[in-house]
Amino acid sequence: MTKTHKLAFALLVVPFILFIPLVARWFLSPNLAVVYAESNARYFNNELPTTTVLDWNEHEDGTVASTQFDGERFHLSFNRAYANEIQIEDVKHEMCHIATWDEVEDHGPRWQECMARAK
Numbered sequence: 001m002t003k004t005h006k007l008a009f010a011l012l013v014v015p016f017i018l019f020i021p022l023v024a025r026w027f028l029s030p031n032l033a034v035v036y037a038e039s040n041a042r043y044f045n046n047e048l049p050t051t052t053v054l055d056w057n058e059h060e061d062g063t064v065a066s067t068q069f070d071g072e073r074f075h076l077s078f079n080r081a082y083a084n085e086i087q088i089e090d091v092k093h094e095m096c097h098i099a100t101w102d103e104v105e106d107h108g109p110r111w112q113e114c115m116a117r118a119k
Contacts, residue, residue, distance in 0.1 A: 032056075032078065035091045043118040048098050049074060056080040065090055067097040074098050092118045 032054040040048045051073040059066065059079040064086070068075045076094045078086050096114035103110045 032076070032086075032091065035088055036076070036095065039088065039092050039095055039118070043092065044095065044099060048095055052076060052098065054078070056083065065094050067094045067101075069101060074101075 036052065036054055037050075040046050040050075053073060053075045055075070055077055057077040057080065059077070059081075062081075063079060064082050065076065065078045068077070076091070076098075078090070093115065096111050096118060097106070099114050100108070100110040105111070
């Protein structure tokens with residue numbers, strides 16, 4: 001193999017190899033909307049808002065997920081860096097934050113009861 005062939009190989013193959021994990025992350029990560037809808041039906045009797053926005057985001061503080069309320073609807077944001085690790089439990093964790101939004105403590109008694117019911 002000549003130097004030109006080696007260079008062409010490196011320029012074509014190496015970026016492709018580096019790209020594979022990124023593509024796999026997108027395809028192997030759970031469909032958040034499906035997990036939310038199924039969990040809402042199974043654990044919350046469809047009582048949580050269907051207008052909840054679910055998305056992948058970059059959390060610079062390293063958190064796996066966060067729940068926000070903009071006055072109209074909830075936003076569940078999951079850290080793209082953990083896309084391969086996000087599990088149904090992580091989605092239910094955030095859903096319990098919605099169910100206990102008015103609770104003063106983030107992980108207070110009502111939230112803990114919610115998580116126990118969602119097992």
